[in-house]
Amino acid sequence: MHEWSLAEAVVSAVSQIAEKEGLKEVRKVQLRLGELQQVDKKILKFALSQMKSGKLGKTKFTIRTIKAEFMCRKCNHKWFLREVDIADEIRESIHFIPEVAYAYFRCPKCGSPDFEILKGRGLWIAEIKGVK
Amino acid sequence: MLDPRVSIIDKRLSNIDRIIVVSSGKGGVGKSLIASTLALLFERKGFKTGLFDLDFTSPTTHVVLGANNLRPIEDRGVVPPEIHGIKYMSLVFYLGEHVSPLRGTDLSNAFLELLAITRWGKLDFLIIDMPPGISDLMLDVLKYIKKANFLVVTSPSKMAFETVRKLIGLLKDLKIPIIGVIENMKIGGSTYIKRQIEALGEKFLGEIHFDIKVEDALGNVDKLLETRFARELDGITLRMQEEKRF
Numbered sequence: 001m002h003e004w005s006l007a008e009a010v011v012s013a014v015s016q017i018a019e020k021e022g023l024k025e026v027r028k029v030q031l032r033l034g035e036l037q038q039v040d041k042k043i044l045k046f047a048l049s050q051m052k053s054g055k056l057g058k059t060k061f062t063i064r065t066i067k068a069e070f071m072c073r074k075c076n077h078k079w080f081l082r083e084v085d086i087a088d089e090i091r092e093s094i095h096f097i098p099e100v101a102y103a104y105f106r107c108p109k110c111g112s113p114d115f116e117i118l119k120g121r122g123l124w125i126a127e128i129k130g131v132k
Numbered sequence: 133m134l135d136p137r138v139s140i141i142d143k144r145l146s147n148i149d150r151i152i153v154v155s156s157g158k159g160g161v162g163k164s165l166i167a168s169t170l171a172l173l174f175e176r177k178g179f180k181t182g183l184f185d186l187d188f189t190s191p192t193t194h195v196v197l198g199a200n201n202l203r204p205i206e207d208r209g210v211v212p213p214e215i216h217g218i219k220y221m222s223l224v225f226y227l228g229e230h231v232s233p234l235r236g237t238d239l240s241n242a243f244l245e246l247l248a249i250t251r252w253g254k255l256d257f258l259i260i261d262m263p264p265g266i267s268d269l270m271l272d273v274l275k276y277i278k279k280a281n282f283l284v285v286t287s288p289s290k291m292a293f294e295t296v297r298k299l300i301g302l303l304k305d306l307k308i309p310i311i312g313v314i315e316n317m318k319i320g321g322s323t324y325i326k327r328q329i330e331a332l333g334e335k336f337l338g339e340i341h342f343d344i345k346v347e348d349a350l351g352n353v354d355k356l357l358e359t360r361f362a363r364e365l366d367g368i369t370l371r372m373q374e375e376k377r378f
Contacts, residue, residue: 008208010136093226096210125133
């Protein structure tokens with residue numbers, strides 16, 4: 001599952017920062033998860049719990065989902081992911097590579113393929129709290 | 133806000149001995165054909181080989197390989213499917229017949245995503261087919277792929293070489309290893325490109341003559357490897373191996 005590779009990247013990034021900042025222990029990590037990629041939050045949490053070790057052994061991960069919002073560069077129309085009807089196969093492709101959305105989505109107002117993903121793409125580390 | 137993908141890239145590429153980036157300043161000089169055929173030649177020599185198509189908006193290596201209906205395997209990320217013994221990754225798996233109109237930031241995001249999730253495993257060679265030009269993806273390769281060695285392709289055209297000269301200048305400024313330059317689609321006996329490359333202090337790896345039979349061989353790798361094009365590329369790779377250029 002893709003969630004496992006994302007969890008691996010998070011654990012790796014947080015471990016590197018903990019090392020760099022001289023943290024003895026990482027207590028809390030806040031993640032922002034873009035809705036576009038349709039990552040299974042439960043699987044991601046489970047993968048994080050299985051992969052954390054060492055300075056991250058007791059880390060609590062919190063994940064906040066960010067709604068995916070788009071804006072047309074041609075007519076400035078804004079829309080949300082929930083307004084788009086997506087076939088399962090396309091959904092799976094976007095799950096792996098969110099930019100694939102540009103191949104399948106069009107502005108619902110003017111039909112342009114030239115739009116921007118304003119919010120809700122990918123996974124980000126928002127905050128790390130630890131003990132020195 | 134921190135992007136966690138960046139931290140995992142080195143690990144994903146850690147079991148790859150050599151990364152060869154096939155590039156040019158100009159399109160239409162035969163990068164994709166050379167990258168794909170190079171991967172096939174390495175595989176036939178017994179090397180574990182991967183091919184990564186970075187031409188996200190206009191991928192074509194699948195046409196050379198005759199790779200249809202492939203899909204990466206999901207296993208804690210994605211494992212590239214194998215075709216003709218090559219581990220192969222391309223955005224085309226997720227695009228099908230659809231066009232992918234991507235701007236710079238989106239190209240970089242797709243690149244980072246694929247690097248972060250693709251589990252290449254142990255490889256002797258990873259061949260990367262670059263898009264033409266010196267823009268976002270070139271800068272991303274230079275930034276994120278530390279083991280990149282550049283194999284530069286030009287045609288005999290002075291127009292193509294003008295862009296190749298600039299690419300070589302950039303790579304030299306940044307002290308990025310350049311394996312050498314191949315002159316592809318050679319017609320006539322001009323030594324212009326060879327002289328120019330040598331004047332730049334770079335290795336002229338050889339010339340590959342324009343081969344009209346290549347077009348009919350696209351999608352049929354056995355037929356492709358029998359063309360004069362493939363034989364001449366094989367000759368260049370043998371010389372490169374002898375000279376320990378990779």
